[in-house]
Amino acid sequence: MNEKSKTLLRNRPSLVVLLWLAGIALLLAFPFLINQERYILHVAIVVFFNICLATSMWLIWSLGFVSFAHAGFMGIGAYTSALFFLRLGLPLWFGVIAGALVGALIAMVVSLPLMRTRAVYFFMASWAVGEVIKRIFAYYRGFFGGWEGLFRIMPPKLGPLDFANRTAYYYLAMVLMVLIVLVVYRLNKTRTGWIFWSIHEAEVLSSHVGIHALKYKVAAFTIASALAAMTGALYAHYHTYINPKSFDIWTSEFALVHIIVGGLSTAAGPVLGAVFLTIIDELLRPTEFYRIVIFGVILILTVLFLPGGLESIPKRLRLRLWKLPEDKDTQKSIAGAFGKGRK
Amino acid sequence: MTLQLTVQMAITGVTLGLIYGLIAIGLTLIFGVMRIIQYAHGEIYMLGAYFLYYWFDKWHLPYWAGFVMSAVVIFFFGAGLQLLLFRPLHGKDMLYSLAVSLALIFIISSAGIIAFGAVIRGISSFVTGQIRIAGAEWTFERMVIAGISLVLIIALWFLLQRTKIGLAMRAVAEDPETSSLQGINNRRIHWVAMGLGSALSAMAGCLMGTLMFIVPSMGFLATIKAFMIVIMGGLGSVPGALVGGFVIGFIDSFLTTLATSELAYIIGFVTIFVILVFKPSGLFGQAWE
Amino acid sequence: MRRALLFVAGLLVLLIAFGACSRGTPSGMIQDKVIKIGGAVPLTGAVAYWGICTDQAWKDGAEVINARGGVKVGNQNYKLQIITYDHKGSTPDAQTVTKRLIEQDKVKYIYNQAAAGTIGMLEISEPAKVLTSVACWGYLEHYGKDFPYHFRSEMSDYEQGFAYMPFVKTKYPGIKKAAFLGPDDKDGYDCYYSYQRLMKYYDVQDLGVEYFQWETTDFYPLVTKTLQKKPDMIITSPTPPGITASIVKAARELGFKGPVVSPGASETKTILEVCGEQADGVVLPVTLETPQTQSQKDLAERFKKRFGEFNLYAGNLSWWVYALAEAFTVAGTFEDTTKVADALEDVVLKDTYVGTARYAGEGAYGIKRQGVYDCYTMLIEDQKGFLADVRFPELPPGY
C-alpha cells in the first residue's frame, strides 16, 4: 500500500480535526465577539436549527431521496418534548431523548412501506406522511392542542444555569448542531457513507455486492428523522410555543432549498446553504414586499449559475484561478453534484 | 342520509373531479414528457385566471375570447420559462428543477401581490341559474365548467394518441434518446409540451376563477391538488389524472359532507400513501427512476 | 467560471447593500427627534391583504401627523418613524421580527396583524413592556389582565355583533336559527365562541358550527352540510372575502334564501364580483365603502394617491396611530409605556374613518384594551352594496 492510498482512508486526520476544533472554538467565542447582542444571538440560533434540519435531510439525500416528511418528524420531536414538559413536568433533557426515540420509531415503521416508492413518487408519498403527521396534531385537539398549539414550553435549567438566557440557549443549540453535523460528517466519511452513496449511485449494483439496500434506506431515514426530532425538541423549548403550522411542507422545502444552494455532494453543502440563506433572508426583511421576490431570484441564480452549490466555490477558485491540478473530489463536486449528463 | 343528499354529493363529486382533473392534466403532461418537477404549476394557473380577470372584468372584452387568449398568452409564457429556466437543467437531477420552480412560486406569487394587489377578485360568471332535479341543485355554471373540463381532457388524450405531435411527445416521454435518433426535435417537443401544459393550467385557472375567486396566493392550493392527483394517477397518464381527480373529488365531497373537512383532507393524503405503497408508480403510471 | 465569480461578486454587493439599509435609519431622518414605531406585519403569503392594509394605515397616519409638525410630548415635538418588517403570517417569523424590532431597533411600540403573528409577538413584547396594538380575533386567552401592554384595536366579531345583530333583527325579524362557518384554526374556534354568546344574548338558536380547512378549494360540500341543518341565517367569521364570497355563492346555488352575515373585513365589491346576482342578502358589518364625512373622503383620497388603491379595510385601522399620538401628548412621555398605556385607555377620538373610537372592555375582559367604534354595516340588495346602518355597538351593561 502506497502513501497516497493511505490518504484516501485517513484523509489527513490531524488537519481535519484541527479545522473542526478551530470552528468550534470560533462558535464558542462568537457570543462574546458580538458583545452578546441578543438579536444576533437569536439569528444564530435560528441558523443552527436550519443547519440541523438541512444536514439531517442531506443524510437522506445521500441515499438519493428527499424526504418531505422531515418537518413532520421535527414536529414529532417538538410535540413529544413539549408534552413531556407540560404533562409530566419533565424538562427538555428527557424530552429530547424521548423525542428522538419516538421520531425514530415512527420513522422506522413508516419508512418500510414508504421505501417501496421512488423518485417523485417518494416525494409525494413522504409529503403525504408529513401532512398526515401535521394534521394529526391538529385533529386530536384534546391531546396535542389542535391548531391553537401548545404554550409555555419553558427552557430547561441545569444547576445554576437557566437556559431562558439566550446566550445559554445559544450554546445548547450549538451543541446539538455540532453533534448533528459531526455525526452526519462522520457517517458520510466512513464505510456507512460509501454504502449510502453506492445505493444513491447504483442501487442494483450495490445490492448485488451484498448490500441490503432496504435496510440501509430505513436506517438512514430513521437516523435522519431522529436527528430532526431532536432539533424539533430544542426548537419547541426555544420558541416556547408550537403549533402544527410550524411543521408544514414549507419547513421541509426550505431545508431542501438550503441543501441545493449549499451543494449536494458533501456535508458542507447543507451547512453553507443554511447559513447563507438564513442570513440573506434576515437581511432582506426591510425590503418588505420585495423580500420573497429577491429571495426567489437569488435561488434561481444560484441554481443556474452555480450548479455545484456554494460548496464548490473554493474548488472552482482553486481550479481556475490558481490553475491547480484537478483532484478527484473536485471533479466529483463540479460534475454538478451527481447531476447526470454533465460529462 | 337521504337520496337527495346523496345525489347532491355525487354531483359535487363528479364536477369537482372533472375540475381537479383539468388542473392536473397540464402537470401530468409536463411531468410525463419532460420529467421535471414543475412545482409552480399553480402559479401559472393563477396568472391565467388574472389574465381573464383583466380581460373580462376590467377591459370588458368577450369572455370566451379571453379564455382562449389567456391560454395562448400562458402557452408562450410557459414555453418561455422552459427555454429560459428549465432547459439548462435538462438531464440533471430533478432536485434542480424543483428548486427553480420553488423559486418561481416565491417570485410569481409575491410579484402577484405587488402587481395585482392583495385584494380578492372574482370573474363574473358567464352563465347563471340552476335547476332542481331529484331534489338536488344542478348549477348550470358547474355543469358547463365540468363539461369543458371533460372536453379538454378528452382533447388532450386525442392529441396524444392520434396526432403526430402527440406521438412525438409520447416518444420523447418514453425514450428521449431513441426519439432524438428518429429525428424528433426533443427541444421543440419540450417547449411545446411545457407551453401546452401551462395553457391547460391557465384554462383551469380561468374556469376556477369564474367559479370561485382569485387572489395571488391561490396557486399553491392548486399545486397541492394537482400533485395529489397526478401522483395518484401516475405520471404522464391522462386517464390517471381523470381517475385521480374523481377520487379526490369524491373524498372531498362525501367526507366533508358526512364527516368534517379536516378528515377529508387527512383521508385524501392517506389514500395517496396507500395507493403509492401498493402501486409505487401510481394507478396508471410508468415507472420512473 | 467567470459567471461564478460574477455571481459571488454580485451577491456580495447585494449583501452589503442590504446590510447597510437593514440598519433602518434612512439618512436625513437622524436630525429630527423621532419616536420609532415598529410594524410586524405579513406583507407576503396568504394573509398579506390584512398586513398590507395595516401597514398602509400606519404609514399614512404617521405621515399626516409628521406633516402637522409631529407629536407634542412635553415641550418637544417628535416625528413618528415607522419601521416595517415582513413576517409572512408565521409564528416563528413573527418572533424573529419582534426580537429584531425590540432588541435591535429599540422600538417601544409595535403594531401587528393576524393571530399567528400576534401569538409569536406577545411572549416577547409583554415582558419587555412594549406596547402592542393589533388586529386579532383569535386567542382570547392571550388578552386581558395578564397582558397589560396588549391593545386589541380592531373590534372583534363579538363587539361587532352588538352592532349588526340589532340591525339584522330589525331587518329580518323572522330569524330564529343560525349556523356558523369558520376556518379550522384558533381564530375560527374563538369566533364561534363569540358567536355562541351573541346568539344567546339575542335569543337566536345556535345550530352549530362547520369548520373549513384553509386548503379547501370548493365550499359546496361544507355548505351542503350546513344547509342540512336548515338555518335561517348563516354567519361566517373570520373568513377572508374570497371565502365569504364562495360560501355565499354556494349557499345561494344550493337554495339558501336567508341572509349571510360576515363580520370579517370585506368589501361588497369583492362579493359582487364573485357572486354576481347571487350576492343579495349579504350583510357586511365593518367596512365603510362610500366615505361620508370630509375627513373620511380625505383619507380615501390620500390612500389612492399614495398607494394607488384604497383597501377599505385600511380605513378601519387608520385610527390607531392617532390614538397613540394623542396618548403620547396626554401622558407627556413616550419612554414610559405604562403611562402611555394608561393614557391610551382614556383617549376618545371623534372624527376618524370609523367615527367615534375609544377603548373599552373593562367588564368583559377585565382590562380596558378593546377598541370599539362606530360600525358601518353594508348590505347587498339588487346587486348593489349600500350603507344600511351606522351605529355604535350597543354593548351589554357591564361590558
Place this chain on the structure above:
Amino acid sequence: MALLDIQKVSMHFGGLKAIRELDFAVQQGEIRGLIGPNGAGKTTLFNVISGIYLPTRGRFFFQGQDITRLRPHGTAKLGIIRTFQAITLFKHFSVLRNVMVGCHLHSHYSFFGSLLGTPNSLRHERENEARSMEILEFMGLARYKDELAMNLPHGHQRALGISIALAGQPSLLMLDEPVTGMNPEESAAMMKLIQKIRDRGITILLIEHDMKVVMGICERITVLNFGEKIAEGTPEEIRKDPDVHEAYLGGEHYVA
C-alpha cells in the same frame, strides 16, 4: 452435487413467457456458456437467479440450498455475484472505492465501529484496501485506482465491473456479455482473465454473443431459444447441433 441447480424454472411477464420450464445445472469449477438469439431469456435468467425477479414457477438450488426466493443481497451473500450487460458502476466513485464497496460482504463492517473510527475498523479498512488493490492489479487496473469510474475507457469499465464482482469473493460469478464493445485484443485479454479467475476456483456462468469467446473458453455451453433449453454440451457438440443452427437461422458463420 451441482453448484447451481435450476429445476423447472418459469418466468412470465403478463402474457410473455420469457423462460419456460428451464432445467439445467452448473458444476463446480467449470466455465459455462449461455447463448441464444436476442430475446432468448438469457439476461432474464440471470435476473431470476440473482434475485431481481421471483420466478413464476420452479425452484433453484445453490450448493444444495434453496435460493429461489432470495433477493440480490441474499444471493450475493451466498456467493453468487453477477455483472451487468449495460455497464453499471458507481460512476462518481474512484476506481479503488468502487472495488472497496464491492468488498462489503467481507469487510467486517460494523455501524458504530465505522462511525467512531475504532482501531479495529480502521484495520479492517486497511485490509479491504489491500485486497482491493490486489484485485485491481489482477485485473490490470491498478494504475487507474484514483480515476473516477465514469472517466475510464469502455474496456476498463467492463473490467472494473468484474473487479467489483470479484471483491465480493464469489463462488459463482455470472458475467453478462463481458466482452461486448471491446476490440479483438481487449477481448482476447479478457478471455485470459476469465480463465485466470476460474483457475482461482471460481465457477463462471457467462452470457456472450461473441462466439469466438464462447467457443474459446467455455467447457460446456447451454443454448436457449424462446425461453427453452434447446441444446447443451461441449463447444463441439453445440457446433454440430442442428437445433442450434435452426435457432440462429443461417447463422453458419456465426457459430463457426
